[in-house]
Amino acid sequence: MIEWVSLSAEVRPVPRPLATPLVWATAFGGALVLVALHTLFVGTDRPGLALAGLSLLAVALGLCARFTAAPGTAVLCWLFLNGFAIPPVGTLTWAAPRDTLWLASLCAAALVGTVLARIVHARAAYRRITIGSAPMAAEPEDWRGSD
Template sequence: MIEWAPLGSGARPVPEPAAAPLVWAAAFGGALVLVAVVNSVAGPGRPGLALTVLSLLAALLGLCARFTAAPGTAILCWLSLNGFAIPPAGTLTWSGRRDALWLGCLLAAAFTGTALARVVHARAAYRRLATAPDPGAPEPGGG
């Protein structure tokens, strides 16, 4: 059964996810920066390391995004991975299974981050509502 609680009773709404264009801008810029850092620190031609770092970025961005932003986030991260983490840099290619697997990993990371955020926010909202005082109940000790 659903019970409505007035907002003045201490219940706070679940945070609103960020807009998809904002998440995509962060994915585009963040992916370029992270691939550049991986290429400069570990050397070019390390797509496995770059995929891991970009998957973490996709999951982190998923924490503040809607589910509808996940495909765009994965594609933008994949573009940076494919274009700059694999020699020759600056050339987009499609290598069937490999790129499908990379896209799948990035998409799964973005969806996982978003699902995790939704579960954490829902549990927190449930706890706040479950512990909020009932506005119609008598005061304790005020018999």
């Protein structure tokens, strides 16, 4: 006997990503704070630490953002890294190999965060829909045996 059971009764929606302008505003404020703290405590002679901190920020923002927010997040983080974490402070410069690598790594970090979030949400949604959660039919009386 086949019994049809609606699976939509227990299905919860996958969390929606945040709006891109909100992610970019958070990237702006977060990058400002991170680079200011880096400049205050470390100085401008070690931009690798600032790049690592901004990459972690990009990953964290990618966890709650859309794919389309990744390039803007990377550019905002790079602007603060280039403008305030390396000398001359307050001046944007372009050194092709270095800045291309920095921009690519920041964009990759944002994309890694977004991909990781999508995988986690997809696995959670898959685990919520299980065949074993359907109610089972009662067994026939004569199958149990006699006492």
